[in-house]
Amino acid sequence: MIRHLILDWAGTLADDRALTLAATNDTLAHFGAAPVDEATYRREFTLPVERFYRRFIGDRPRDEIDAVFFAHFATRMAQSELFADVPALLHLCRLRGVALSICSSVPTDILDGLLTRLGLRDFFRHIGGGAADKIPVLRQIVADSGVRPDETLYVGDTPHDIDAAHAAEVIAGAALYGYATEDRLRAARPDHAFPNVRGIIDLVDREHLLASERRVVATVGGLLVADT
Numbered sequence: 001m002i003r004h005l006i007l008d009w010a011g012t013l014a015d016d017r018a019l020t021l022a023a024t025n026d027t028l029a030h031f032g033a034a035p036v037d038e039a040t041y042r043r044e045f046t047l048p049v050e051r052f053y054r055r056f057i058g059d060r061p062r063d064e065i066d067a068v069f070f071a072h073f074a075t076r077m078a079q080s081e082l083f084a085d086v087p088a089l090l091h092l093c094r095l096r097g098v099a100l101s102i103c104s105s106v107p108t109d110i111l112d113g114l115l116t117r118l119g120l121r122d123f124f125r126h127i128g129g130g131a132a133d134k135i136p137v138l139r140q141i142v143a144d145s146g147v148r149p150d151e152t153l154y155v156g157d158t159p160h161d162i163d164a165a166h167a168a169e170v171i172a173g174a175a176l177y178g179y180a181t182e183d184r185l186r187a188a189r190p191d192h193a194f195p196n197v198r199g200i201i202d203l204v205d206r207e208h209l210l211a212s213e214r215r216v217v218a219t220v221g222g223l224l225v226a227d228t
Contacts (some may be wrong), residue, residue, distance in 0.1 A: 003147050004098065004151060005152075008175070020179075023072040027053075031053075031057040045158065046158065048062060049062060101125055101128065102126070103141055103164075105131050125145070135168065138154060138168045158184075162190045
């Protein structure tokens with residue numbers, strides 16, 4: 001049964017693809033590179049971010065890239081909106097006693113501002129922001145939670161999210177509605193693939209209902225044998 005749900009932010013909870021692409025292109029322009037279209041971004045973006053940017057701007061330190069990107073992202077963060085059914089997911093988890101956490105490359109201070117503005121901060125136990133590489137951050141969230149890895153589901157929208165879930169030995173969920181293309185996500189071999197947030201709701205709710213409902217167990221009380 002899922003007792004801890006860890007979620008990525010951008011592309012999983014927040015429908016901020018347009019503003020993230022705009023901030024990415026602002027960053028590319030800062031370093032003298034041409035912009036990319038959405039199809040290229042979905043097909044090629046990966047973490048750590050320097051691996052993605054290397055093709056366009058050469059070798060640059062991650063800190064230098066992040067400083068430019070998040071400065072542009074911060075100016076647009078007021079435009080962030082949630083995917084449909086995110087409030088329903090958070091309220092369901094509270095009702096079912098499922099702990100909630102975030103593991104995201106977005107810096108913690110920006111996440112705190114976004115969550116506070118949207119009235120969501122109190123839903124989350126752990127905020128693992130600034131996760132340039134999500135593997136150690138996710139492992140730390142799981143260790144601090146006190147919940148077993150096999151009772152923990154992490155949902156993200158990039159192959160790196162799926163790789164991080166496997167490395168942390170938690171259940172891996174792919175948000176097919178986010179940034180990366182479906183074929184890239186399925187190639188990473190998630191345990192579950194969600195076409196939308198409603199799919200996450202259905203899985204969490206179904207597991208808790210199955211764990212709590214009383215079932216009829218068929219038994220044999222006697223056996224009749226015909227004489228021949």
